[in-house]
Amino acid sequence: MLGLVLLAGVSVLFVTGLVSYAAYNPNLSRVNDTTPDKGLLGFYLFAWPTRPVWLYRLTQGVHVTLGLTLVPVLLAKLWSVVPRLFTLPPARSLAHALERLSLLLLVGGGLFEFTTGVLDIQLDYVFPGSFYPLHFYGAWVFFAAFLAHAALKLPTAVRALRERPDAGGGADSLVSPRPAPPTVSRRGAFGLVGGGSLLLFLTTAGQSLGGPLRRTALLAPRGPADPNGGPSGFQINKTAAYAGITPADTHEDAWRLVVTGRTGTVRLSRARLLQLPLHSASLPIACVEGWSTADQWWRGVRLRDLAALVGHDGAAPDVLVESLQRHGAFRRAALRADQVADPRSLLALYVNGEELSADHGHPARVIVPAAPGVLNTKWVARLTFGDLR
Incomplete structure (x- = not known):
């Protein structure tokens, strides 16, 4: 039973992980x-869509919440499987040696993926190197x-399905000929594992699902609602101080926004941006760690209107967005043409009726529907349309 749960759950984790990468x-x-x-x-990569706006919030929320919920199931399964790694002789044949090697990689890979995933969710980067390549290659x-x-x-599984429940088997049989006395009942074991999974779900899922469960997301760094209160009282990953942004x-x-495109470069002050047509969009922010915000009301200049200022009047091009941020990953990010063209993609100047706070990206930030949080660049300094070098 635990194996079937892991099989289904890990399959979903693998697919949603690949989707997150895309x-x-x-x-x-x-x-x-x-x-x-x-x-x-x-090989499978595709152009990430902008509809529905909650797409990344859903896929990454499922990925992280399910991964955490499966931790007790994984540990219980390992408790029953790991002893087989130490049975003697270590290899009775080439096929047996390959089976043991695959089991070792399976156990090690599972522990590695779950451990790095949990550490990333907790923003505890104690592992060497970047989380992204480690988790990506580890998954494969x-x-x-x-x-x-x-x-x-x-073949062993097929034979086991054909065996009578009371039949003994060979060395590869899934049925033990001399089972040891049970230390816990089957019902008790399932209850313990299920209870642990339910507890983890209740104390973490709110960071993705929102609503009443957000108040119970005690184990999630970005779980609690309204961390600061007020219009800007929603979750963030990087503060202005962390990013090295000063007043x-x-x-x-x-501050000037530098916009470059087909016809040259323009420099826009915030006052000049406010003279351009402003539009509003209700969009959430969702991050790879699994946390997300409720929909926030953003107001600013459409990215496609800024592209038109520098000669891209027709089809919107791709854009390279650069931040004032002095260090850290994704201080530069690229957006596809369809993301630029979406009328809800904004260079936001306001959120929930107030100017952006410093931690939310003042004086201007990008907000794009369905995009991962790191692509919603804060403290924007430059937009380069059509040239992603």
Whole structure:
């Protein structure tokens, strides 16, 4: 039973993980690509859509919430499987050696993926290197080991299904000829695992689902509602201080938005931006760690209108967005033409009726429907349309 739950759950995790990677548009520009050496592993990539606006919130919320909920199931399954790694002799044949190797990679890959995932959710980056390539390549190792192990164990599984419940089996049988006395009943074991999964769901799911469950998301760093209160009282990952943004950088006398395109470059002050047609959109922010906000009311200049200022009057081009941020990942990000063209894609100047706060990206930030949070660049300094180098 635990194996079936893991099989279904891990399959969903693998698919939603691949979808999350596609949402970054890694094949659009190297600034978006955290795994430039992926080669054929990026065979499935597609242009990430902007509709529905809650798409990334859903897929990544499922990925993270399900992953956390499956932790007790994984631990229980490992408790029953790991002893087989230490049985002797270590290999009775080539097929048995391959089966043991696949099991080792399967167990190691599963532990690695769940551990790095949980650490990323908790914003605790104690592992070496970047989370993105580690988790991406780890997922493919785990999936390859899973396929190999399933293929190698298929004959044994078929034989086990044909055995009588009281029949003994050989060395590869799933039925033990001399089972040890149980230390816990089957019902008790399932209750313990199910209770642990339910507890993790209740204390983390609110960061993705919102609503009343947000108040119970005690184990989620971005779980509680209204962390600061007021119109700007919704979750963030990076503060202005962390990004190295100072008041001098964003002062109205110093800050200018540099927009470059087909006909040249224009420099726009915030006052000049406010003279352009302003539009509003109700959009959430959703991040790779699984947390998301409720819909916020953004107001600003459409990205496609800014593209038109520099000669892109027809079809909107791709755009490279650069931040004032001095360090950290995704200070530069690329957006596809369809994202630029969407009327809800804004260079936001206001949120929920007030000017953006420093931590939410003042004086201007990008907000794009259905895009991962890191592509909604804050403290925007430059927009380059049509050239993603």
